[in-house]
Amino acid sequence: MEIRTFAQTDGIRFTLQGSLSFRDKDAFSPILRAANGPSGQVVTVDLSALESVDSFGIGLFLLANEQAAAAGVHLHLANPRGNVARVFDLANLDAVLHLTKPIAHQPTSARRRGIGFCRLPDAADGSPCAGISGRLVFAEHGDFQEIIESMLNVGGPRMVLDLHELEFMDSAGLSMIMIAREEAEARDMVLVLRNPRGPVAQLLTLSSLDFMVEG
Amino acid sequence: MMSRPVILFEGGEVPASLAYRAGRLGVDACPHVEFLDIAAPCVLMAPLPLLENGFTGGLRGFIEYRPEDAVCPLSAEVVEAVARGGLCLSACTTSMLSSDPAQVFCAAVRKIAPAIGDMMVELALAEALGNSIIHGNLGLQSDLRHSLAGLAEFNTRLAQRLADPTLAARRVTVTAIPMAPSGISISVTDDGDGFDIEHELKKPVDVAAKSGRGLGLIRKVSSQIEGSNDGRTLTMRFLRTE
Structure with missing residues (x-):
């Protein structure tokens, strides 16, 4: 499971x-x-x-x-x-x-679902890797702060954020990622983004931040 | 074709304040009961959880109703938007933060403007709503969000502002009006102090900046943006792109 x-x-x-x-x-x-x-x-x-x-x-x-x-x-x-x-x-x-119980027709939810976080297997170089899912927008500052703090505490040459399950991100989400990047650099770590797709990948390109994406 | 909307009030008798405001705006307001057959476009005024059902069954708008609100939230702009074949959404700051009504609104926009890219509308709306809630209604600046410690302080201040019932009750109103032949105009209005859009757009934004990207992104994904209402309303127009 x-x-x-x-x-x-x-x-x-x-x-x-x-x-x-x-x-x-x-x-x-x-x-x-x-x-x-x-x-x-x-x-x-x-x-x-x-x-x-x-x-x-x-x-x-x-x-x-x-x-x-x-x-x-x-x-x-x-x-x-x-x-x-x-x-x-x-x-x-x-x-x-x-x-x-489920309802037969489930429209787009008005409920804010927040962001999800799960630790993924470490990268080949031993760097911590985590997946973020959901919608990383202006309302999620608190949750993201906790996620990044937990990642930074693990340490390693890189900090890998897998965005494959991230459905949507706005500029506040980008801001949080840039803060994470700077905090990582202060600890001699490099923040790497992995697997952005759809609107998230488009936003990174629009903002000229796709250089942070691995590969 | 113009068609005046009907306001459906969820929760029994139509409050006197709503009846008065509806009369002033030339629209009818009636209790929302099952199997109501109304030919006109309808706007539901109800507690926010009812937005979970989305804009279904002829619904063209949703206005959050809170008994504690001193002022009836029915406004001329929402009536006009729906009368012109568009959509409206109005909710208080607390609700906008704790829920994500923009998703429901975007889903409804897709139905009346299918030629406009989903990503463009959703991103622009998310940016505009974030600005309206954080900077407009709650009066918070972005300068704190430059470090992890600053982010923690920002979160503390956000919670403090939300604890102020006056700030928490401030509204954000979103309208969408179709534009011929297949575009759409989306406006976001807040109850804050307003801002100078031209001044904000002139500010340089470094590629590694940790804030200040929102308006620039809106300008990139929309065809035109403009401010009005003393800087409290941002209007974004989207034209079909082949």
Whole structure:
């Protein structure tokens, strides 16, 4: 199972992809940590790309729910589909868990999704590599600051930001990247961008910043 | 062809302030009820979460309604935009920051101006909204965003400004009006102090600059930009490019 983490203004959103089974205890641990607080935090687990779940996986959701209730965290399980929705129905989990079912037509969301961050395998030279996803715009200053600080603390000759999953970026996003670049240089690191696509690649070209893109 | 919009109010009886303002602007306002069959273009006035449904079912505009607002947010500019076959969106600063209504608006713009590049409109609108919210309504300057420590200070000040109910309630209004033969004019208006667009455009921007790119990018991706309303409104025109 693949898990991705997205910071949001009121909490954290996770997306799960693939199959959740007894093999995924470690992969699931960020959700358990998030369910432990702080109080009032909203933790949303998007299940729309989760293809199957076994009884161990159900146990993990129930455990997260129990921890969230004890910590005062609002845990929402959103968009169970197909086999996952059927398993949840059969187990009557909607009586226990806060389930948000998918709607048939999903228009472009008005909700700010925030940016996601995941550590990727280090580059060949040992440099830290991270992927950013979502929309890097003026409202995401706080989240980006935390991401860059965590990257800088790892150290290495380069700091690689993979932008493949980044859907959109504005000039405030560019500003944040330029700040990251300068902070990296102050630590003798070189910031490298990788795999920008679509509007993000166009923006880097428009701004004459495509020289930062690897390759 | 001009067609006056109807304002659909979500949440029961139409408030007296809305009825009065609608009357002054020559439009009807009525409660938003299911299965309402209205031939005219409609503007929904409702709490922001209802924008989740997008501009569907003949909806040409959305105005965020907050009972605590002292002034009715229905304005002549939104009525005119919809009457001319366009779109409108109005929301307070807090909502604009915590949600991303621009995405919904861009999706609606694509429907009335399919010949205009998605990326150009979305980027220009994101830039204009960022300027309106951060510099206009919240009165924050970019000079702090030159280092990681400055960014942290910027975030602190942003939170402080948002905690001020007067600043948080300031509005951003976006309108889109079709232009013959296949262009579109998008205006973004805020409640800030305004800015001198010509002066800002003359400022040199270094390639490695950490701020000050927004207006230059808007100028690059649009056909024409101009300021009005004492610098509180930025209008961006997009023409079809073959």
